Amino acid sequence: MTSISMTVNGKAVTADVEDRTLLVDYIRESLRLTGTHVGCDTSQCGACVVHVDGKAVKSCTMLAAAAAGSEVTTIEGVANGDLHPMQKAFNDNHGLQCGFCTPGMIMSGIDMVNRYKAEGKTLDEAAIRAELEGNICRCTGYHNIVKSISQAAGEM
Amino acid sequence: MHNTTYHKASSAAEAASLLSGADDGALLAGGQTLIPTMKQRLAAPSDLVDISGVAELKGISVSGSSVTIGAMTTHAEVASSAELRAVCPGLADLAGHIGDPAVRHRGTLGGSVANNDPAADYPAAMLALGATIKTNTREIAADDFFQSMFTTALDEGEMIVSVSFEAPEKGAYAKFPNPASRYAMCGVFVAKGAGGVRVAVTGAGDDGVFRSADMEAALSSNFAADALDGVTVSPNGMLSDIHGDAAYRANLVKVMAKRATAAA
Ligand SMILES: Cc1cc2nc3c(=O)[nH]c(=O)nc-3n(C[C@H](O)[C@H](O)[C@H](O)COP(=O)(O)OP(=O)(O)OC[C@H]3O[C@@H](n4cnc5c(N)ncnc54)[C@H](O)[C@@H]3O)c2cc1C
Numbered sequence: 001m002t003s004i005s006m007t008v009n010g011k012a013v014t015a016d017v018e019d020r021t022l023l024v025d026y027i028r029e030s031l032r033l034t035g036t037h038v039g040c041d042t043s044q045c046g047a048c049v050v051h052v053d054g055k056a057v058k059s060c061t062m063l064a065a066a067a068a069g070s071e072v073t074t075i076e077g078v079a080n081g082d083l084h085p086m087q088k089a090f091n092d093n094h095g096l097q098c099g100f101c102t103p104g105m106i107m108s109g110i111d112m113v114n115r116y117k118a119e120g121k122t123l124d125e126a127a128i129r130a131e132l133e134g135n136i137c138r139c140t141g142y143h144n145i146v147k148s149i150s151q152a153a154g155e156m
Numbered sequence: 157m158h159n160t161t162y163h164k165a166s167s168a169a170e171a172a173s174l175l176s177g178a179d180d181g182a183l184l185a186g187g188q189t190l191i192p193t194m195k196q197r198l199a200a201p202s203d204l205v206d207i208s209g210v211a212e213l214k215g216i217s218v219s220g221s222s223v224t225i226g227a228m229t230t231h232a233e234v235a236s237s238a239e240l241r242a243v244c245p246g247l248a249d250l251a252g253h254i255g256d257p258a259v260r261h262r263g264t265l266g267g268s269v270a271n272n273d274p275a276a277d278y279p280a281a282m283l284a285l286g287a288t289i290k291t292n293t294r295e296i297a298a299d300d301f302f303q304s305m306f307t308t309a310l311d312e313g314e315m316i317v318s319v320s321f322e323a324p325e326k327g328a329y330a331k332f333p334n335p336a337s338r339y340a341m342c343g344v345f346v347a348k349g350a351g352g353v354r355v356a357v358t359g360a361g362d363d364g365v366f367r368s369a370d371m372e373a374a375l376s377s378n379f380a381a382d383a384l385d386g387v388t389v390s391p392n393g394m395l396s397d398i399h400g401d402a403a404y405r406a407n408l409v410k411v412m413a414k415r416a417t418a419a420a
């Protein structure tokens with residue numbers, strides 16, 4: 001067992017976890033933040049994407065112990081009273097069907113918009129599609145997902 | 157995943173001593189290969205030594221045309237380094253096309269080079285750039301480092317610290333990604349530097365990354381894509397699987413080499 005402390009959605013948390021505990025399992029099972037999903041568990045689908053120190057990572061492919069000392073943001077932590085512009089854009093554009101992939105899509109969407117803004121690059125449709133390489137939507141509604149991210153990029 | 161004991165190293169020396177003190181330990185870099193492998197129970201190290209917090213293993217330094225990249229530098233950092241892009245844009249572009257953004261935020265150059273996956277991108281760049289792999293005990297030329305698929309010259313417990321190379325006059329990488337995994341079905345790095353032209357191929361060979369002497373000879377006399385028209389790539393020694401047979405891969409080698417040369 002390892003004792004870990006980190007900040008999750010702005011709140012300090014501490015726990016004793018088995019060394020092999022995945023970050024996603026810690027988030028879902030211990031913290032009961034079940035918005036972060038496990039789609040594939042083989043690092044391909046992106047349903048488990050969270051931000052660790054501001055960067056999108058697949059939480060099924062990182063140990064909880066390795067996130068100790070970090071600031072973690074999950075889908076539950078992006079709204080600030082009102083919905084985050086990325087959440088609102090998914091709502092406005094019907095950017096989801098069953099919704100399973102949506103938390104990962106939103107976390108990846110926020111990450112790509114932030115990165116492109118920081119680097120002063122334009123996030124056009126081709127760029128959004130390339131950036132979504134690691135997020136799979138089993139309902140295949142990519143068209144509206146791309147529209148949603150594009151709208152949010154203009155508002156963030 | 158089998159249980160394991162996690163350690164976080166704060167220096168390279170501490171990592172080496174934690175590793176040598178472990179029963180059957182493994183270094184944990186970005187974990188983008190090792191964690192999935194452990195989840196499938198294809199690897200079960202008794203101890204994991206996390207080197208993601210070791211500052212001395214990170215960063216890119218460019219001085220004139222000499223480039224050094226720390227083992228723990230992530231693919232995203234390599235892709236977005238303006239300093240590196242100024243002298244060797246081909247390597248920055250290669251890093252920007254590994255996997256997806258989340259993989260690039262965690263995955264590292266050192267982890268990729270140490271793993272030597274036959275479809276990984278960095279091994280082709282290291283070989284074509286004639287890089288030197290610096291470990292905690294010695295320096296190894298890329299030509300001697302990549303031995304065969306998933307096999308390198310690294311000894312048990314040896315740790316990559318950094319890689320260094322001279323930026324080539326011209327250099328570029330062209331990759332034909334598997335449409336599902338995005339790993340290379342074939343990737344070719346072409347470099348024209350002080351030591352001549354070097355062409356390295358990943359993804360296609362049935363024994364991992366290799367250099368193509370015929371293409372190097374053709375490009376040495378004329379560094380242009382059409383100079384490769386007369387080169388025949390034999391399907392012997394090419395991978396053959398459900399994604400593409402040996403003849404298909406042999407053709408891809410030539411097409412990717414031409415694209416890389418045109419882009420360089
Ligand atoms: C969805 C997905 C898509 C991917 N697509 C691509 C792709 O298109 N192209 C590509 O090239 N790769 C791809 N990868 C692999 C990715 O690049 C990995 O990041 C990389 O292969 C391993 O780097 P790591 O830092 O994650 O290493 P780890 O997974 O942490 O380690 C890998 C191995 O190297 C050893 N090791 C790590 N660091 C060192 C060191 N400094 N010295 C000695 N040994 C060390 C470890 O002990 C382990 O055995 C993909 C991975 C995923 C999950």
Ligand code: FES
Pocket residue numbers: 037038039040041042043044045046047048049058059060061
């Ligand atoms: S659950 Fe993590 S990538 Fe699919």
Ligand code: FES
Pocket residue numbers: 096097098099100101102136137138139140141
């Ligand atoms: S909305 Fe169903 S998986 Fe994407």
